[in-house]
Amino acid sequence: MADDSIGDGLLEVQQHNSIPRIDYRFELQRRDFFKLLGAGLLVCVCSSHVLAQESGRTVPSDDDLPKSVDAWLHIGEDGTITVYTGKVEVGQNIRTSLSQQVAEELRVPLSSIRMVMGDTDLTPYDMGTFGSRTTPTMAPLLRNAAVSARSALIAMAAERWRVSSADLVAADGKISNIKTKQSIAYSDLTKKKQLVTLIPDDPMLTPAQDWHVAGTSVPKVDGRAFVTGEHKYTSDMTRPNMLYGKVLRANSFHASLSSLDTSAAEKIPGVTVVHDGDFVGIAAPSDVTAVRALAALRAQWSAPQQISDAELFEHLRKTSEDAGKESANGDRQNARHVIGSLEQGRANASKTLSQTYTVAYIAHAPLEPRAALAEWKDGKLTVWTGTQRPFGVREELAETFHISKDSVRVIMPDTGSAYGGKHTGDAAIEAARLAKAAGKPVKVVWTREEEFTWAYFRPAGVIDIKSGIAGDGTVVFWEFDNYASGPSGIQTPYKVPNHRIEFHPADSPLRTGSYRGLAATANHFARETHMDELAHVAAIDSLEFRLKNLDNDRLRAVFEAAAHKFGWGREKSSATKGFGIAGGTEKGGYMATCAEVEVNHAGSIKIRRVIQAFECGAIVNPNGLRNQISGAIVQGIGGAMFEAIRFENGRILNPHFADYRVPRFADTPQIEVELVNRKDLPSAGAGETPLMGLAPAVGNAIFAATGIRLRSLPMVPNGLPQSNPAGM
Amino acid sequence: MSFTLLINGTEHRVDSSSDETLLSILRNVLNQTGTKYGCGEGQCGACTVLIDGRAVRSCQTPISYAAGKKIITVEGLVTNGKLHPVQQAFLEEEALQCGYCTPGMIMSAVALLNGTPNPSEQEIIRRMDGNVCRCGTYRRIISAIQKAASSKTSSKKVETHG
Numbered sequence: 001m002a003d004d005s006i007g008d009g010l011l012e013v014q015q016h017n018s019i020p021r022i023d024y025r026f027e028l029q030r031r032d033f034f035k036l037l038g039a040g041l042l043v044c045v046c047s048s049h050v051l052a053q054e055s056g057r058t059v060p061s062d063d064d065l066p067k068s069v070d071a072w073l074h075i076g077e078d079g080t081i082t083v084y085t086g087k088v089e090v091g092q093n094i095r096t097s098l099s100q101q102v103a104e105e106l107r108v109p110l111s112s113i114r115m116v117m118g119d120t121d122l123t124p125y126d127m128g129t130f131g132s133r134t135t136p137t138m139a140p141l142l143r144n145a146a147v148s149a150r151s152a153l154i155a156m157a158a159e160r161w162r163v164s165s166a167d168l169v170a171a172d173g174k175i176s177n178i179k180t181k182q183s184i185a186y187s188d189l190t191k192k193k194q195l196v197t198l199i200p201d202d203p204m205l206t207p208a209q210d211w212h213v214a215g216t217s218v219p220k221v222d223g224r225a226f227v228t229g230e231h232k233y234t235s236d237m238t239r240p241n242m243l244y245g246k247v248l249r250a251n252s253f254h255a256s257l258s259s260l261d262t263s264a265a266e267k268i269p270g271v272t273v274v275h276d277g278d279f280v281g282i283a284a285p286s287d288v289t290a291v292r293a294l295a296a297l298r299a300q301w302s303a304p305q306q307i308s309d310a311e312l313f314e315h316l317r318k319t320s321e322d323a324g325k326e327s328a329n330g331d332r333q334n335a336r337h338v339i340g341s342l343e344q345g346r347a348n349a350s351k352t353l354s355q356t357y358t359v360a361y362i363a364h365a366p367l368e369p370r371a372a373l374a375e376w377k378d379g380k381l382t383v384w385t386g387t388q389r390p391f392g393v394r395e396e397l398a399e400t401f402h403i404s405k406d407s408v409r410v411i412m413p414d415t416g417s418a419y420g421g422k423h424t425g426d427a428a429i430e431a432a433r434l435a436k437a438a439g440k441p442v443k444v445v446w447t448r449e450e451e452f453t454w455a456y457f458r459p460a461g462v463i464d465i466k467s468g469i470a471g472d473g474t475v476v477f478w479e480f481d482n483y484a485s486g487p488s489g490i491q492t493p494y495k496v497p498n499h500r501i502e503f504h505p506a507d508s509p510l511r512t513g514s515y516r517g518l519a520a521t522a523n524h525f526a527r528e529t530h531m532d533e534l535a536h537v538a539a540i541d542s543l544e545f546r547l548k549n550l551d552n553d554r555l556r557a558v559f560e561a562a563a564h565k566f567g568w569g570r571e572k573s574s575a576t577k578g579f580g581i582a583g584g585t586e587k588g589g590y591m592a593t594c595a596e597v598e599v600n601h602a603g604s605i606k607i608r609r610v611i612q613a614f615e616c617g618a619i620v621n622p623n624g625l626r627n628q629i630s631g632a633i634v635q636g637i638g639g640a641m642f643e644a645i646r647f648e649n650g651r652i653l654n655p656h657f658a659d660y661r662v663p664r665f666a667d668t669p670q671i672e673v674e675l676v677n678r679k680d681l682p683s684a685g686a687g688e689t690p691l692m693g694l695a696p697a698v699g700n701a702i703f704a705a706t707g708i709r710l711r712s713l714p715m716v717p718n719g720l721p722q723s724n725p726a727g728m
Numbered sequence: 729m730s731f732t733l734l735i736n737g738t739e740h741r742v743d744s745s746s747d748e749t750l751l752s753i754l755r756n757v758l759n760q761t762g763t764k765y766g767c768g769e770g771q772c773g774a775c776t777v778l779i780d781g782r783a784v785r786s787c788q789t790p791i792s793y794a795a796g797k798k799i800i801t802v803e804g805l806v807t808n809g810k811l812h813p814v815q816q817a818f819l820e821e822e823a824l825q826c827g828y829c830t831p832g833m834i835m836s837a838v839a840l841l842n843g844t845p846n847p848s849e850q851e852i853i854r855r856m857d858g859n860v861c862r863c864g865t866y867r868r869i870i871s872a873i874q875k876a877a878s879s880k881t882s883s884k885k886v887e888t889h890g
Contacts, residue, residue, distance in 0.1 A: 091826025091863050219822065226827030227815040227834060229762020229802035236761035244756070287756045288748055367766050367774055367828040367862045416764075416828030417862055448767040623822060627865065631825055634864025657771035657860065665853045668866040 033196075036122075037074045037082065040190040043149045043197045044072040045141045072124065073102065073145045075153075079173060079187035081106060081113050083142060086126025087134050088118035088388060090418040092687045093624040094134045096221045097214075100620060101139050104214040105146035105206055107170040108186070115221070118390045118412030128389035130420060130514055132587040132685025135620065139683065140205065147206075148199040156189045208618030208679040215679075217623030222414075233416050234386045235371035239441035242373070243272070244287040245434040246294040247444065248280035249454060252650030253510070255303035264296040273297070274437040281430060283438040306650035307509045313358055313462050316484040319507035335487035337501040345477025345498030349468025351537050356464050357526035359485055359713040360644035361457040361510055365662055368416020369451040374431035375441035381408045385428040386415030393425035400429050401436070419635070420514035421455055452655035457645055458515030459508060461485020463526040473538040475549050482523060484508060489520025489586045489692065492527060494549040510647060516632070517688040520586045521639065521695065525713055528582035528696030533709065542581050542700060543568055552585065554615055557676055558592040559583050561613035565674045566594035575599065577608075578705025582696035588684030589616040590676075593633075593693025595669075597701040603720035607637065607669040607698055615676035616684040622675060629690040630671045636694030637663045642717045661717075731795040735760070736804030742791065750794045751775045751786035754801065762802040762831045766860065773859030776832040776839075777801045783839035785858075802831035805838065814838050817876035818869070825863035833859050837873045846877050 033042060073083045083102050089095040099113040116122050118129075126138075150170045157175040158165040167179050176183035208215060225231040250257075260280060262273045270285040271293045280297065284290035307315050346352070372385035381401065387393045390410040398405045415422065427444050435442040446454070466479040478499040482490055487503035503519075515521075535545035543563050550556055563569075563581065573579050576599050583592030596609040614629050642661045646653040654660045695713055703709050708720060733740045733753065742753055751768075754760045754777075763786055766774030770785040777786045778800040786794075805812035811819065814837045824830045833856070840847060840855045847855065852873050861869065 091824075093825065219819070220824075223819050223822065223824075224811070226824055226830050227811065227818045228806055229831040231827060232761065233764075233828065235765065236755070238759060287752055288745070365862055367772065367826070367860065368764070415826065417826035419862075445765065448769065448772075627822060627825060627868065630867060631864035634866060635862070637864075656769055657767050658769060662860055662862065663864060663866075664860060665857045665866045665870070668864075671867055 034194045038076050039192055039194050040077055041075040041149060041152060041193065041195045041197065042072060043074075043145045043152070043199060045145045045148075045199055073142065073149060075149060075186055075190050077187055077191050079112060079185060081108060082116060083113060083145075084116045084123045085138055085142065086118055086120075086123045086391060087138050088129045088390065088412045089414040090129065090386075090388065090422070091416075092134075092628060093220060093621065094129075094138075095414065096218060097135065097620045097624060098139055098142055099221055100214045100216070100218055101143050102146045104211055105143045106150055108173040110213055110218055110221075112173060117414075118387075119409070120390050120394045120411075121409045125391050128392055128423065130388055130423065132589070132688050135616075135683050135685040136588060139620070143205045144199060147204055148197055152195070152197045153186055153189055157184055160184070160189070208683075211618075214620050215618065215622075217621055220624070232413060233368050233371070234373060234384050234413050235368055235416070235443075235445045237373050237384055237413070237443070239373060239375055239443075242441040242443055243283040243285060243434070243438050244290040245431055245442040245444040246282045246284075246290040247430050247450075248282075248294060248297055248299060249450065250278070250301045250303070252301070252303040253306060254650060255301035257299060258302045259298075259300045261298035264298070265293040268293050268296065272434070272438040274434055276433065279430075279433060281434050283434040283440070283442050303650055308648040309360075309646050312460055312509065315509065316460065316462050316506040320483045320504040335490060335501075335503040337491055338499070339496070340477075340498030342477050342479060342498050342500055345496075346468060348470055348476040350471045352466070352468040353530070353533055353537060354464070354466045355530060355533065355711060356462060357522075357529060357711045357713075358463070359458075359461050359522040359525065359639075361460045361512070361647075362515070362639050362643045363452055363457055363645055363660060364419045364421030364455065364515060365451065365657075365660070366415075366417040366419060366421055369446040369448060370422065370427040370455065371443070371445040372425075372427035372431040373441060373443040374428065374435040376432075376435055376439075379407060381432055382411065383409070383428045383432055384411045384413060385425065385431075386418065386422055387412055387425060387428070388418050388420070388422050389424075392423065393428050396425040397428060397432055401432065419516040420458075420518070423514055424456070426454065448657065449655045452645075452660060453652045456511040456513035458639070459485050459512040459519065460510075461519065461522050463522065465526060465530045467530060467534060469534055469538050473535075473540045473545060473548055475534065480523075480527070482519065482526075485522040486519025488518035489523040489584065493552050493555050493585050494531070494546070495551045496549070510645070516635065517586070517691045520584075520688070521636070521692050522713070524582065524584045524586075524692040525640075525695045525699070528584065528693070529699050529709070529711060532580070532582070532696070532700040532703065536703075541569065546581070546583070554590045554678075555583060555585050555592070558590045558613040558615050561674045561676055562592035562594050562611050565613065565672060566596075566609075566611040568594060573701070573704035575705060578701040578703070580697045580700030580702070580704055582693045582700060584692055586689045586692060589614065589686055589689035591615075591689055591693050593697040595694070595697040595701045597698060597705060599702070599705045599720065603722065605641070605698075605702060605716050605720060607641075607667070609670045609672075610694065610697070611672045611674065612690060612693060613674040613676060614686065614690055615678055616686045616689070617681035618679045618683045619675060619677045620683050622677075625675060625686055626673045628686050629673045632688070632690035633671055633694050634663050634668055636691040637667055637698075639713055640695035640698055640715060641667070642714045644714050644717060729792075731791050733791070733795060733799060734797065735799045736801060744791050746792040747790050749787050750777065750789040750791055750799070753791050754786060760801055760803055764828055764831060766829070766832070771858075771860075772829070772832075773836055774829050774832040776835040776859065778835060778839055781839065781842060783836045800835075800838075802834055805834070812838065813879045814841065814873070814876040817872040817879065821868050821872040821875060823865050823868035823872040824861075825865055829859060829861045829863075833861065833869055837869070837876065840873065841877055847873070849874075
């Protein structure tokens with residue numbers, strides 16, 4: 001189940017991004033490495049198939065390093081441990097959680113660890129930071145590197161003292177002899193050495209039950225720099241002689257330039273105007289001059305007629321049927337899961353239900369808009385940019401400018417959030433194009449309106465569910481068709497003997513891409529709302545109905561934990577107060593959410609209280625995890641209640657915070673997080689799954705209070721609908 | 729035109745048009761980038777600074793208005809290497825994720841506590857509602873403000889650098 005859902009997620013990512021081929025770029029010679037890092041001990045984690053060819057051992061002095069390395073760490077002469085990973089920090093706190101795990105396995109204080117992240121010249125290739133993959137995949141690699149470094153240090157001390165390794169222990173950055181009490185710091189062992197250790201990627205890790213640094217709520221690494229304003233985001237950076245860049249945006253999507261007059265802009269001192277195809281941009285010595293020059297451009301655009309939001313769901317269904325017709329050619333990219341016989345299921349059903357759910361386009365609206373600073377120097381392009389895919393952006397830049405990947409370096413400073421919205425290199429390409437023309441470094445920072453218009457959106461979608469229950473309340477068949485929104489989290493965690501679950505891609509009038517949780521949010525909304533509707537049809541309590549149809553112990557455990565903490569069933573819903581529950585599993589995480597809503601006379605809904613139980617295996621940092629979970633719940637409120645991109649004929653109608661409502665202080669309920677710590681299970685990621693329960697739990701609570709069933713996200717953009725013809 | 733800005737106790741002479749925003753001057757001219765651009769429309773609070781003790785949106789404030797007044801930015805809160813109680817509380821409560829809204833949140837919170845040393849939760853929500861944290865750390869920010877309010881030093885008004 002977990003593997004399948006990861007498969008669906010990857011399919012969905014592939015749908016949004018052209019994922020580059022795995023790029024085995026690690027051709028530094030050993031001596032280059034130590035020139036870069038200084039002397040010491042270098043530990044490289046290699047894919048096992050590479051080691052099968054090259055065998056794991058200390059590399060003889062003149063050998064090259066293997067061409068494929070997943071991660072590495074270096075212990076310097078001063079005892080500083082530098083860890084290199086292509087993963088990036090966007091607020092999910094992996095700089096801290098990865099540091100903790102390395103410190104744990106290496107037996108050093110957290111403060112001695114420095115993480116170098118997302119720099120394509122310094123870190124190993126990484127596909128990108130998405131899909132909650134850092135904790136389950138990168139962390140074990142780094143832990144393994146640390147374990148190997150520790151073993152190598154013990155071996156070095158044993159050799160130096162001519163004792164058995166069995167008498168030596170590693171603790172607090174030192175190797176000690178338990179018999180003689182003699183000890184030596186790691187840095188003294190590695191001094192003036194240039195040692196390389198290659199290790200296979202099969203873990204021999206410290207069990208979570210024995211963790212001392214990992215598993216604890218250590219404070220955010222570099223936290224002080226964020227509260228003082230010292231941290232430099234991309235948008236804060238400067239380079240000597242840097243210019244400020246602006247890009248002329250078309251007046252609608254899919255428009256092409258029909259005329260352009262740049263003469264007025266070009267008269268402004270210091271301004272460079274770049275016109276290359278449909279790209280028109282400005283580089284100027286100051287931000288205000290760039291804005292003024294942009295305003296002085298005279299352009300006319302021609303664009304095709306485009307559909308508007310009122311026609312959206314019909315369009316998605318229609319184009320998906322068209323896609324279906326192409327399936328004979330084998331180019332239809334869908335996910336289809338079939339078990340049992342739907343006919344048999346229908347025959348066994350005593351009651352059936354058929355409903356449709358929809359989700360709107362929503363925007364990530366990261367508070368730091370897309371930004372990039374590009375510099376061409378000595379034939380090499382360096383771009384600092386906030387992206388979840390530094391290596392992917394390097395590839396985009398190399399392709400765009402017809403240069404080799406080796407002549408592009410992408411550096412990702414810790415960024416002002418992303419939520420799946422910063423996979424592409426748009427700002428990087430714009431800054432690089434302008435910098436190339438101007439012959440000076442150029443910084444491009446998108447405006448909020450640009451961010452709301454020219455980034456990409458969480459896909460809209462339509463979901464049809466047909467289902468049936470037997471007389472005892474067990475679900476006997478389940479047909480689930482998702483049009484356009486995506487296949488992530490599409491499979492039901494409930495035990496249903498006969499089902500067909502299918503994703504149908506469709507044409508999207510707006511540019512779409514990854515969004516925190518992908519379509520699992522839409523699929524959980526539809527599924528968990530429908531389960532609630534079935535419980536109502538069966539006249540069984542919502543929680544009891546779910547548990548009755550569940551044989552997944554981990555999911556059961558979080559349902560029970562959430563219900564217990566919430567006091568589920570203690571109080572009955574009334575006209576002004578409703579209680580709802582929802583849950584599910586995705587990307588190795590298990591969550592159950594209980595919500596209490598208040599309905600006032602004017603039909604406005606206030607979410608009063610949310611309890612979420614969450615389990616993601618062994619917890620690496622409980623405080624960081626709680627922060628992620630409660631943050632995801634708050635972000636979920638936006639898409640559940642009021643966030644929606646409105647559009648008409650190729651234009652976004654609400655590209656401002658004044659018109660696109662995001663959750664604020666006043667929207668935030670009391671939130672309690674109940675963590676289920678399974679130290680016996682590997683750690684899973686938790687950046688996405690905690691978002692998925694909020695919408696259905698709140699919708700179910702609204703139904704419990706009002707009898708109004710809301711099947712479209714957002715549910716209450718203008719308060720509670722007065723009538724609900726589609727409702728039960 | 730030439731303007732004199734008094735930022736965190738230091739005078740800065742700046743040549744600019746009178747309608748250039750304080751945010752643009754801080755970030756692009758003076759390289760004081762702790763104050764963030766979030767929307768340029770006064771809707772998100774990332775650019776919040778104090779002018780004569782009041783929280784204002786620097787993206788909506790022309791330099792001509794700010795000139796001659798006492799401006800405090802997030803860079804001006806640390807005294808002798810010591811964090812302001814609100815900064816300290818944000819750090820201790822870990823009331824941030826990506827941290828991009830944090831300087832603006834902190835400045836709004838400082839202004840709130842200067843005027844209302846012991847705000848109720850409802851007052852905090854009302855006064856902070858113009859600041860957006862897209863990562864959704866609002867509950868922690870409320871806790872941090874309550875913590876700063878109850879710490880001894882915070883009831884004293886910030887008189888940063890004169």
